Amino acid sequence: MIRCARTILMLLLLPLMACTGGALSNDRSAISGVYSVQTAISDHPHHVLIGHVIIADHGATRAHALVIGQRRDGVHRLSFDAAWRDGVMLSFRKEHGTGCTHGHCRDATVGMILLSAPLFQIAQAQGLAARLIGPSGAIDIFAPAALFNEAAARAADMVPDDLV
DSSP: OHHHHHHHHHHHHSOOOTTTOEEEEETTTTEEEEEOOOEEOOOOSSOOEEEEEEEEEETTEEEEEEEEEEEOOSSOOOOOSEEEETTEEEEEEEOOOOOEETTEEOEEEEEEEEEOHHHHHHHHHHOEEEEEEETTEEEEEEEOHHHHHHHHHHHHHHSOGGGO
8 A cells, every 4th residue: 555655646746737637657657647637526615625536557556546635725725634434534645745737836735545446446436425634624525436437447548458
């Protein structure tokens, strides 16, 4: 799981524009991957949380994650330590990056939820509902199944069948 987290963290450092979805490759780190479009995943009245799904390969290791960001409002900076789903703690990694891509800093990174293959399949069918908890309180999120299906379709087009 640590290796998967490192793989995704390295992929997050690559410049990407999650607004439209696409593919990434970094020959130096031998990481390749895809990401979905970015969409609002929370309807909290005071904060806008956005998310996109990443699937990253490093050799024969594949990692899936829901990457969570906060649309900057100039006032609040959210911080969470954990994510829960149906009473089960999910594998959540807190992030402190700026959310800057290509010189544009519009979002603040919050963190990512690493997904096991079975949980990723459930998310493809049902979406992913979770509650983020931390110093900023608790905020419910919902990432629609379409995000997971889009990332899976992009990954299926880009890698050998034995990695899908």
